[in-house]
Amino acid sequence: MDGEERFREIIAADEKVEPGDWMPEGYRQTLIRQIAQHAHSEVIGMQPEGNWITRAPTLKRKAILMAKVQDEAGHGLYLYSAAETLGVSRDELVRLLHEGRQKYSSIFNYPTLTWADIGAIGWLVDGAAITNQVALTRTSYGPYSRAMVRICKEESFHQRQGYEIMMVLARGSEEQRAMAQDALDRFWWPSLMMFGPHDSESTHSDQSMEWKIKPVSNDDLRQQFVDATVPQAEYLGLTIPDPDLRWNAERGHYDFGEIDWDEFWRVVKGHGPMNRERMAHKIEAWERGAWVREAAVAHAAKRTAARSA
Ligand code: BYC
Numbered sequence: 001m002d003g004e005e006r007f008r009e010i011i012a013a014d015e016k017v018e019p020g021d022w023m024p025e026g027y028r029q030t031l032i033r034q035i036a037q038h039a040h041s042e043v044i045g046m047q048p049e050g051n052w053i054t055r056a057p058t059l060k061r062k063a064i065l066m067a068k069v070q071d072e073a074g075h076g077l078y079l080y081s082a083a084e085t086l087g088v089s090r091d092e093l094v095r096l097l098h099e100g101r102q103k104y105s106s107i108f109n110y111p112t113l114t115w116a117d118i119g120a121i122g123w124l125v126d127g128a129a130i131t132n133q134v135a136l137t138r139t140s141y142g143p144y145s146r147a148m149v150r151i152c153k154e155e156s157f158h159q160r161q162g163y164e165i166m167m168v169l170a171r172g173s174e175e176q177r178a179m180a181q182d183a184l185d186r187f188w189w190p191s192l193m194m195f196g197p198h199d200s201e202s203t204h205s206d207q208s209m210e211w212k213i214k215p216v217s218n219d220d221l222r223q224q225f226v227d228a229t230v231p232q233a234e235y236l237g238l239t240i241p242d243p244d245l246r247w248n249a250e251r252g253h254y255d256f257g258e259i260d261w262d263e264f265w266r267v268v269k270g271h272g273p274m275n276r277e278r279m280a281h282k283i284e285a286w287e288r289g290a291w292v293r294e295a296a297v298a299h300a301a302k303r304t305a306a307r308s309a
Helices: 003-012 025-044 046-050 059-084 090-098 116-136 142-170 174-193 205-210 218-236 261-271 275-288 290-308
Strands: 246-248 253-255
Touching: 025 046, 025 059, 025 090, 025 205, 025 275, 046 059, 046 116, 046 275, 059 090, 059 142, 090 275, 116 142, 116 174, 116 218, 142 174, 142 218, 174 218, 174 261, 218 253, 261 275, 275 290
Parallel strands: none
Antiparallel strands: 246 253
16 A cells, blocks of 8 residues: 555544654645644743733742643643654744744733733633644644643643632622623633634635544634633623624524634734734743753763763
């Protein structure tokens, strides 16, 4: 059986494509693009929450937030490693990001103005991320799928810690409730945007679904997220900022209003509230950390030389 035939058989049988297997060049490039974008999102995603580490209201909250932000760095590492199995180096991917030739998730271009935003990010942003990533555990590329399994376990802790922050605020003073509502108002629509454009507008969906890189479509995942999240908002006693949101008994799903797609594309194209700041900070941190990477490489080389002596 030739490579192409074997590849088709693996996809049809819902088995995993592994790094040594033959794969179409388009499949490899699509995975590199998506996994790199995912990795960059995890790393840039440390910034909005990192912003609150020094200001978390208690020592316990600070320790939890530090652990969460550290987890995101770890997720970035798993994902860069998964991308490297496709024959591209992490340095190259970082360079492409810094040159603006690869993307990261639109959601991280919004500011975190209050402590409640940390709750909203855990609840909504990690909640949206889990919805997407649980589906991706079934992706056809083995290393990406396995990275997702581990990441989802950690994300579910992240989601709960965010929801718990929201619960405390929603049951707190009037001022705290108002903070929680304000965070929901600002993060609701950007969270729905995380799932990408409508299926009809999505450039890559048809091919990615045929290759089973994407097991579920953008719109179906967004609907899943809305259906799961509305009852959680009701439990908190908070109002989702969408006048068109209502249960549709016929469909068995919530109907919801239209996303502001102009805003989405503006943010994706680099003109969101925090795009410039996020990238400037990322590049500065990369440059400041050069000596650490150089020292690690020199140390590894010394150890290899010592072992072979
Ligand atoms: N933001 O054809 P489409 C986390 C782009 S981090 C920016 O549907 P695709 C966390 C898309 O790239 C978790 N760009 O694309 C971390 C494409 O542009 P190009 C992040 C977006 O790839 C820290 C164009 O629009 N999760 O959880 O088939 C703290 C057309 O879109 C976005 C992932 O990265 C967007 N939202 O589907 C807290 C999940 N949406 O490349 C939490 C992995 C679309 O042609 N990624 N674009 O120039 C995916 O599942 C898919 O890539 C997407 C998009 C569903 C996002």
